[in-house]
Amino acid sequence: MRVGRLRTGLRGWGGVGAMALVCALALLFALLLPALHRGADDLGAGPDGTARPGAQGSPARAGQECRDPEKQTLAPSGDDGPAVERIRSREGGKRRLVVGVDQNSYHWGYRDPNGGDAAPVGFDIDLVRRIAEDILGDRDAVQFKAIPTDQRVRAIQDGRVDMVVRTMTITCARLADVAFSAPYFRTGQQVLVPASSPVTGYDASLAGRRVCTASGSTAHATLERDRERGTLPPGVDFATTVPNQLDCLVRLQLGEVDAVVTDGALAAGQAAQDPTVRIKGDAFTTEFYGVAMRKDADDLVRRVNRVLVAYRGDTADGWQASYDRWLAPTLGRDASKSAPPDPQYLRTG
Amino acid sequence: MTRPTAGGAAPAPGTAPSALPSVPAQSGPRTPSPAPSRPAAPPPAPRRTAFAEGVDRLRAAAVTEPGRLRLVGALLAVLVVAFGAVTAWQTAERSAAAEDVLTRSQPLSSGAAAVYRSLADANTAxxxxxxxxxEENEAAREGYEKGVRAAAEGLVAAAAASGSDPSATEPVTRLNRLLPEYKGLVERARTYNRQGYPVGGAYLRYADEKMQKEMLPAAEELYEKENRRLDADYADARAHPWAAIGLGLLALGALGWAQHREYRRTHRVLNRGLVTATAATAAVLLWLAAGQGLARAGLGDSYDHGIRSLNVLHDARIASLKARANENLTLVSRGAETTTVDGEPRDAYDHAFEQNMKALGTGLAEARRLADDEAGKRPVTAAEGDMAEWRRRHAAARAQDENGDYRRALDLVIGGKGATAECFDGVDASLATALAHETRQFREAADGGRKALSGLVAGAGVLAALGATGVLLGIGRRLSEYR
Structure with a gap:
């Protein structure tokens, strides 16, 4: 319509004006084309399926290729900037790091109903306290906010939380909206079913089954991508979405779904709460968890990356100790499969 | 009641051509004398229709004065008796409706409100x-169990009372199916909770969702249906008995006309029979007007001072329960759910809490306005005081939570002394007192209304019989002068 109106306008201006306009437009296209081209590449280039083609990723990152999203972070530094200052300038009882966490992921971030303290505990929470200690000098100076899976990005963008430490996979699509730290955990999507189920993993045996995923989760995005590609086993119905992956265990126990697809690390947490369900098959993706922050909080990202370096190096009370405490019982003593790769800092600004 | 009608009506056409009219006419109301005269009629000729024959006889009778008198007498008697019958019937109907208001629809409406409240109560607990x-605290567990029990009992009562009305049984059936499902989910949540597994919380959220999205709407539907039935019973009980009033006026007019006619023809002023009939008819009419007026006033009173207050109080109590549940869920969900208010993201449960507190405030103000005596006002005022304190403490608890001191916030909400739990309990207890008071007021007023009509059914019957007898005696007396 707009084009139509433009044309009508052009006729009124006469041939000379139109020609001038066409020249200007051609010039503009010639200048913009390379940039647009790079942007298109960027969206389609999910090497291991972590990018979602056609997802809400904005082409604003044009000029940077999204390969290996877990490497798209800033080099560690302890220099304070506006983001860190903002947290430190809070006064009195509000002088806390506001963190979006989960309170439903067993051994990651959950509220122990029998624990005396009502604060959440778990592997993610240990990391949160370490960051709070680094920034504010007090590992208890944290205000926990429980965030549903599909609210994580919005909570950061709205400024409701300083960061989200909540088993959040670093993906290209999310990189468009938030900034991530270096990875702190390696996992992959897995299938959870009742022990007696004939399902053997993410394969043809899943055909015709009802599958539960958390809305806004990587699992849901992966199933959607595979359906578009046509690699999803036929007849898989994943219409059941819940606010939290743990709600999937409820649906599975009540027989409302036949299988759950979620991160292996979380699936292990579900299996730990119910001895009659099993994780079937190997992980069919490789993903990394990262700490998510505001896109413009460069100093905070650098600071968290510095904390992560120290955290991984700390053998007494660091990454390994937290793993042993929370995850070894369900994921095994050997942490090599879960340990993140050596960080690379490819983002420059 | 109807026998005199037949007896009074039959003599005129049946006995008109016979030579002995006066005796059956006089004894008409008491003995079935027209009956023998009827079997006597058929033999003479092959009959046409009874109606055509009757019309012919009437025509023949209307030619002579005694015949006309008989006709007038029969018509008057029929009018008076019909008036009595219709009065009795319409009064009985209104009396039954008033009885229904008092003993069936109001208790059912209250019962449905109680089902809703019990469910919300169980969910809050x-x-x-x-x-x-x-380590569940005793009070919370007891509150939960009590809520479930009360809801189950209320459902049985609602099911028994709704009888065969499918529109009322449907939500009851749905609730009966959902209640054990809900309880199952909560029991699983409790078990997992005790084992320290977070999936317990997931079960509780699922149970809450079932309650909010399926059970409470069904309970609300039931409540609205029972309220509609209550309104219908009220309308029935308060309807003006136009048929009876119209017939009464018509009978009085006819009696007056008959006496005027007699006066014109014989210059006699008083015919005792007809005067008695007029007096009896007038008495019934007055009684009807007064009784109905009193009943309407009583029922109107019971509606204005009882039902209206009860509805407002029920709504206020439900608002306070919802507010309490939202206050708890704010802490359970820890900011997991947000909603946008005026462009600002806000905690969804805290926002819902504010809305419900606002509804509670409006409800209490309205209840205080409607309360018409000190005993009704006192508990409402007490509830308002508790509500103000609740708001204050809630703000303090929110401040603690906002500052990140979750433990303190928790203590301020579900802890012992100084917690918002105390205020909620206070509001709930005061509202229960106010509800009991208004129910009592409703019963007194409605009972007064119902009693205003008592005796009118029998009275209308006796007086109508007396009136009809008067008519027949009075006309019979005139007839005897023609012999």
Whole structure:
């Protein structure tokens, strides 16, 4: 319509004006084309399926290729900037790091109903306290906010939380909206079913089954991508979405779904709460968890990356100790499969 | 009641051509004398229709004065008796409707409100028990069990009372199916909670969703249906008995006309029979007007001072329960759910809490306005005081939570002394007192209204019989002068 109106306008201006306009437009296209081209590449280039083609990723990152999203972070530094200052300038009882966490992921971030303290505990929470200690000098100076899976990005963008430490996979699509730290955990999507189920993993045996995923989760995005590609086993119905992956265990126990697809690390947490369900098959993706922050909080990202370096190096009370405490019982003593790769800092600004 | 009608009506056409009219006419109301005269009629000729024959006879009778008199007498008697019958019937109907208001539809409406409240109560208690952690506190568990029990009992009562009305049984059936499902989910949540597994919380959220999205709407539907039935019973009980009033006026007019006619023809002023009939008819009419007026006033009173207050109080109590549940869920969900208010993201449960507190405030103000005596005002005022304190403490608890001191916030909400739990309990207890008071007021007023009509059914019957007898005696007396 707009084009139509433009044309009508052009006729009124006469041939000379139109020609001038066409020249200007051609010039503009010639200048913009390379940039647009790079942007298109960027969206389609999910090497291991972590990018979602056609997802809400904005082409604003044009000029940077999204390969290996877990490497798209800033080099560690302890220099304070506006983001860190903002947290430190809070006064009195509000002088806390506001963190979006989960309170439903067993051994990651959950509220122990029998624990005396009502604060959440778990592997993610240990990391949160370490960051709070680094920034504010007090590992208890944290205000926990429980965030549903599909609210994580919005909570950061709205400024409701300083960061989200909540088993959040670093993906290209999310990189468009938030900034991530270096990875702190390696996992992959897995299938959870009742022990007696004939399902053997993410394969043809899943055909015709009802599958539960958390809305806004990587699992849901992966199933959607595979359906578009046509690699999803036929007849898989994943219409059941819940606010939290743990709600999937409820649906599975009540027989409302036949299988759950979620991160292996979380699936292990579900299996730990119910001895009659099993994780079937190997992980069919490789993903990394990262700490998510505001896109413009460069100093905070650098600071968290510095904390992560120290955290991984700390053998007494660091990454390994937290793993042993929370995850070894369900994921095994050997942490090599879960340990993140050596960080690379490819983002420059 | 109807026998005199037949007896009074039959003599005129049946006995008109016979030579002995006066005796059956006089004894008409008491003995079935027209009956023998009827079997006597058929033999003479092959009959046409009874109606055509009757019309012919009437025509023949209307030619002579005694015949006309008989006709007039029969018509008057029929009018008076019909008036009595219709009065009795319409009064009985209104009396039954008033009885229904008092003993059936109002208790059912209250019962449905109680089902809703019990369900909300159980859900609130379940969330409190969850917040309290694995070691459930006795009060929260007891509150939950009591709510479920009361809801189950209320449903049985509602099912028994709704009878065969499918529109009322449907929500009851749905609730009966959902209640054990809900309880199952909560029990699983409790078990997992005790084992320290977070999936317990997931079960509780699922149970809460079932309650909010399926059970409470069904309970609301039931409540609205019972309220509609109450309104219909009220309308029936308060309807003006136009048929009876119209017939009464017509009978009085006819009696007056008959006496005027007699006066014109014989210059006699008083015919005792007809005067008696007029007096009896007038008495019934007055009684009807006064009784109905009193009943309407009583029922109107019971509606204005009882039902209206009860509805407002029920709504206020439900608002306070919802506010309490939202206050708990704010802590259970820890900011997990947000909603946008005026462009600002806000905690969804805290926002819902504010809305419900606002509804509670409006409800209490309205209840205080409607309360018409000190005993009714006192508990409402007490509830308002508790509500103000609740708001204050809630703000303090929110401030603690906002500052990140979750433990303190929790203590301020479900802890012992100084917690918002005390205020909620206070509001709930005061509202219960106010509800009991208004129910009593409703019963007194409605009972007064119902009693205003008592005796009118029998009275209308006796007086109409007396009136009809008067008519027949009075006309019979005139007839005897023609012999």
């Amino acid at each position: 379940a969330s409190s028990a969850f917040l309290a952690g694995g």
